[in-house]
Amino acid sequence: MNPAHVRAHLAGHPWLAEAHAGNRGALLLLNLSGHAALRLHGRHSLLTTLQTHLDAHTPHAMYQLRLLDAAPGELSPPAVDRWLDTSRPDGALALAEHEHDGHWTISLQLPLELVHFDDHFQQAPVLPGVLQVGWALALAAPRLGTSMHCREMEALKFQRLLRPGDRVELGLRFESDDDDATRGKLHFSYHLDGAHCSSGRLRVERAHG
Structure with a gap:
């Protein structure tokens, strides 16, 4: 052909x-x-x-x-x-990032061929909430020194759907406990065109080493 x-x-x-x-x-x-x-x-x-x-x-x-x-x-x-011959993407593409006073903002693009859209849902693709939490943990770890493992989730809110091709901003910050600086809460929030999409607090520990 x-x-x-x-x-x-x-x-x-x-x-x-x-x-x-x-x-x-x-x-x-x-x-x-x-x-x-x-x-x-x-x-x-x-x-x-x-x-x-x-x-x-x-x-x-x-x-x-x-x-x-x-x-x-x-x-x-x-x-x-x-x-x-390349594999379809299984994560978001980081376009830019900046930090100010411990607050990180990361610009992400959701690939059109993100494999997770196939199952959620095949005929109306939406980014799963569990994936948004997982990305927040994974992206915070090298920047804030936090663990990839979440002990507890608080105040989770999913208010706007994220779809293929969306460019979103992920905000991250760590708030340590008053009595133990090695433990605290990872605050995350996703925004699209300035509108709030999702947010939550994840109880995590500072990574060792």
Whole structure:
């Protein structure tokens, strides 16, 4: 199959801004309509629709289709095939971070192909709350010196859904106990476009060593 023909057929779909074709599959950059379809129907349904569109032009072309988070520049067919061999992401992409008086703010992007969206939920992908807690613990550990293990959770609030492609800000700070500086509470909060999404307090200890 000619990658140039596949690219041309896919690029004409109303959900796509770009398509990069290889010998075994294609990488797809969604436009605004495509992002809306992904959030409404989920990754599996979106890719099935695009495969059906491709079949109408090139029957029996069972290409592997993957989504891109950003425009990659020009990619050769071998480069596309190498990209297709990479694993789907299982964590957020850290874009920037800064610290002030012990308060950390980390900008994160939720990948379109984050594996955790498949099960939560396949047709309406939403970032699981347990994952938000886990990310807060994991990202706080090297920055605040806190343990990855939570002893207790308090005041958990999930007020706004986080979806594929969202760019969020995670705030972190550690408040030590009055009687023991090695123990305390990790405060976390997620914000999207300035709006509060979720927050909580996690009872943790300072990591040893």
